[in-house]
Amino acid sequence: MxxxxxxxxxxxxxxADHFPRDxxxxxxTHSDASLVLDITGHGRWTVAVDDGKAEVTTKVAADPTCxxxxxxxxxxxxxxxxxxGVDAFLDGDLTTRGSLATVLQIGxxxxxxxxxxxxxxxxxxxxxxxxxxxxxxxxxxxxPVVLLHGLGATNASMLPVLADLAEDFRVLAPDLPGFxxxxxxxxxxxxxxxxxxxxxxxxxxxxxxxxxxxxxxGGRLALELGMRDPDMVDKLVxxxxxxxxxxxxxLAPLARWWPVDIARLPTIGLPRRVVMAGAKAMFAxxxxxxxxxxxxxxxxxxxxxxxxxxRRAALSALINIYIEEPFGDNGFWERxxxxxxxxxxxxxxxxxxxxxxxxxxxxxxxxxxxxxVLPDCGHVPQLELPDVTMGLTRRFLGSSRAAPxxxxxxxxxxxxGRPTARDLPVGP
Numbered sequence: 057m058x059x060x061x062x063x064x065x066x067x068x069x070x071x072a073d074h075f076p077r078d079x080x081x082x083x084x085t086h087s088d089a090s091l092v093l094d095i096t097g098h099g100r101w102t103v104a105v106d107d108g109k110a111e112v113t114t115k116v117a118a119d120p121t122c123x124x125x126x127x128x129x130x131x132x133x134x135x136x137x138x139x140x141g142v143d144a145f146l147d148g149d150l151t152t153r154g155s156l157a158t159v160l161q162i163g164x165x166x167x168x169x170x171x172x173x174x175x176x177x178x179x180x181x182x183x184x185x186x187x188x189x190x191x192x193x194x195x196x197x198x199x200p201v202v203l204l205h206g207l208g209a210t211n212a213s214m215l216p217v218l219a220d221l222a223e224d225f226r227v228l229a230p231d232l233p234g235f236x237x238x239x240x241x242x243x244x245x246x247x248x249x250x251x252x253x254x255x256x257x258x259x260x261x262x263x264x265x266x267x268x269x270x271x272x273x274g275g276r277l278a279l280e281l282g283m284r285d286p287d288m289v290d291k292l293v294x295x296x297x298x299x300x301x302x303x304x305x306x307l308a309p310l311a312r313w314w315p316v317d318i319a320r321l322p323t324i325g326l327p328r329r330v331v332m333a334g335a336k337a338m339f340a341x342x343x344x345x346x347x348x349x350x351x352x353x354x355x356x357x358x359x360x361x362x363x364x365x366x367r368r369a370a371l372s373a374l375i376n377i378y379i380e381e382p383f384g385d386n387g388f389w390e391r392x393x394x395x396x397x398x399x400x401x402x403x404x405x406x407x408x409x410x411x412x413x414x415x416x417x418x419x420x421x422x423x424x425x426x427x428x429v430l431p432d433c434g435h436v437p438q439l440e441l442p443d444v445t446m447g448l449t450r451r452f453l454g455s456s457r458a459a460p461x462x463x464x465x466x467x468x469x470x471x472x473g474r475p476t477a478r479d480l481p482v483g484p
Contacts, residue, residue, distance in 0.1 A: 069099055071112045074167050075137050082366070087154075090117040091162045096127040103162055112168040120160075129457075137170030141191075142219050151348040154472075156212050156356050157237040160191060174222040178237075183257035189237035190230035190261070193222035199290070200263040203229040204254075206272025206436075207284050207373050210236030210356055216442040217269060217449070228261055232274070234369025235360065242365070245373035255288065264288050267453060271295040271438060272410070273373060278397035282397045292399040296410045296435050298377055299388060301419070320364035331357055337436040340406035349439070392421040399425040400452040402445060404433035426452065 071093070074297050091103045102117045103110060108157070126134075130149040133139040141163040141272045144150035152159045164178035176193040191211055194201075201221055203214040210217075211229040231238040233253055234245065243249050254277060258264055267290050270278035275297025282292050336342040360366040381387045399422060403412040415427045428448060430437055437445045 070135060089158050091122040091158065092117055092120040092123045094123060094125045095131055098128055105162065111483050120154060122152060122158045124150060124152050124159060124383065126150040135168055137168030137172055140172055140175040142176055142215050146216060146219055147345055152352050154355055155359055156211055157350045160212065161237060176218060181222050181260045183260050184253040186233045186241050186253060187239040188230055188257060190228055191218065193218055194226045197225060198224060198226040201225040201227045201264035202263055202266045202268045203227065204256065204270035204274025204277050205232065206274050208357060208370055213271065213436065214438065216438050217446065220446040228263055230257060234366060240365035240369045243372065245369060247276060247280045247377045250277050254281055255285060258288060265290050267291045269293040270297060271296050271436060273377065282395050283391050286397050289397055291453065292397050293452060294399065295437050295445065296402065296404055296407050296412055299414055312333055320368050325358060325361060328354060337408060338436050339440050340404065340432050344440050389421060395422045401425055401427040402437055402448065403429045404435055404437055405429050405431040406433060407435045409435045
């Protein structure tokens with residue numbers, strides 16, 4: 057927790073001074089949302105946004121879009137500009153309930169006394185005809201890095217990567233179409249369709265030639281860019297990417313004909329305890345992740361699954377991962393051999409969704425790629441082992457703040473000249 061000076065006696069006035077009234081140039085232009093800020097020992101305030109206009113009031117919203125809990129010292133740091141809201145969230149000094157996407161949007165609109173270049177801004181563009189929300193942090197003239205989240209997640213799952221790289225790179229973290237604060241078009245969510253969106257997004261935000269870092273579905277999408285448009289990407293970092301299944305998929309014929317629009321029908325949501333258990337199953341050791349992070353993730357998932365268009369998007373993406381053709385001239389594994397972009401694969405030995413045995417097949421298909429297996433890690437290494445993940449990532453990117461030399465990277469087999477996946481010892 058911070059030890060800075062506390063804010064003024066009337067935090068509401070201080071908040072109002074640091075929050076713009078007119079948000080018509082921000083990602084909140086068409087939003088109707090409310091954020092309740094609960095400051096320990098100082099009361100609660102509401103930031104209400106209505107069609108691009110903002111108001112700070114002591115009247116607490118009865119059913120807010122989101123709620124933020126923090127203490128006076130942390131709030132002072134945020135308003136002064138000593139820390140960003142993302143840093144406070146990652147450090148555990150700020151917790152959220154409700155829509156984390158809205159927290160990030162409203163938080164990005166605050167105007168601190170000293171504006172940190174690493175502070176994420178919430179922005180919005182139209183890419184492939186879809187209103188696309190994204191976070192941007194880092195120097196505007198630095199090399200671009202684009203972060204792609206996984207299925208059922210949002211750009212919030214990439215916050216540890218964004219916070220680490222924003223000192224040295226221009227980092228952009230979009231919500232994929234159908235997820236987070238982006239629109240959910242009635243697409244067939246194939247890798248090809250998402251690639252068209254990604255290509256247009258990179259063009260629109262002037263990020264051609266970016267490093268692309270993706271987790272799960274985001275890693276699969278990053279690979280699609282590397283296979284189709286290698287000139288648009290500098291390097292790839294793939295965190296437990298979801299490749300095409302190599303084994304026979306018994307339900308594939310049925311899945312191909314399954315009507316995804318059925319997901320739009322009203323449904324009864326899963327019990328929260330079931331959703332929470334599913335979220336924790338993504339990790340080898342859930343105790344590594346603070347419980348407030350799980351609460352925020354489950355809130356976001358429940359909000360998304362309450363909307364028919366987003367249920368449809370998630371189902372379509374899931375089906376198309378399952379039915380993707382693995383072999384043949386246009387099959388995933390044949391096309392994977394065309395990747396020439398420098399690539400780092402990170403796998404979790406205890407990943408229940410994407411088995412780490414894929415590392416062996418990837419090394420055979422892309423012999424120039426580096427492939428590291430983290431033995432005590434699940435499906436989301438950037439959240440479960442952020443220091444290890446970012447150390448290896450920085451080393452691969454050639455950053456001066458690279459991994460300690462005690463990390464063992466993939467070795468090359470004598471006489472073969474191609475890397476093989478090696479387990480990376482990770483401490484408790």
